[in-house]
Amino acid sequence: MTTQTRLAPLLLAATAVGFAATPIQADSSPDEAVKVQLQDYKATMQAFGKTLKGELQAAMKEGGPMAAIQVCNERAPExxxxxxxxxxxxxxxxxxxxxxxxxxxxxRAVLEDFESRKASGTPVAEIAWHNVTKVDGEKQLRFMKAIGTEGVCLNCHGQNLDPKLKAEIDRLYPNDQATGFEKGDIRGAFSITAALED
Ligand code: HEC
Structure with a gap:
């Protein structure tokens, strides 16, 4: 082995350290980037929730839960x-x-944490979480926010569903686990992920 090839790994290591210094120096700006991107996440999430709830309520008013199920089944994923x-x-x-x-x-881990935060008295409306995670070398910003169960939700997620409605839900979702909720329970959460733009 020549001296040159023995040195190569050392040089590579030194270069890597040099590059690593860049994000460390820029540490205050990633914080700002997270803040800005989280604000955009929250706006996107609120728009999603508002659109969905608007369509759900309109369909409920017009045709009851049997009609509204279509909104949840087709429009929610759309x-x-x-x-x-x-x-x-x-x-x-x-x-x-x-x-x-x-x-x-x-x-799942975040949702379980949400349940324990609720159990220790945090109002559901205040329960949210975010972190920055490296996935395949890319920094991702993950965000979740708890969704509370309201009265209207019990039509399709509550304890004693109308038998016709229950049959339709079972037809569409043979593995449904989303019944038996009570008002104030955490029904689930919004989840948003994207590369962190810093
Ligand atoms: C008319 C029936 C109906 C009503 C009312 C309803 N949902 Fe749902 N919900 C559904 C259906 C159907 C799905 C599955 C949607 C899909 O296929 O993506 C669903 C899915 C969900 C999900 C996604 C997680 C999962 O279980 O797959 C959440 C969260 C949720 N509903 C919350 C709510 C909340 C909160 C309310 C009240 C504001 C509500 N739902 C009212 C029928 C309903």
């Missing part, structure tokens, strides 16, 4: 997909007791 395409974020809703969308491992 709205999420459209908003994901527009924003470039991965936007979804999930739950520990899912009807359609089971959580990933990290989403």
């Amino acid at each position: 709205i999420a997909a459209n908003m994901s395409a527009e924003s470039g974020y991965t936007l979804r809703r999930t739950s520990l007791k899912p009807r359609a969308t089971a959580p990933t491992d990290w989403e």
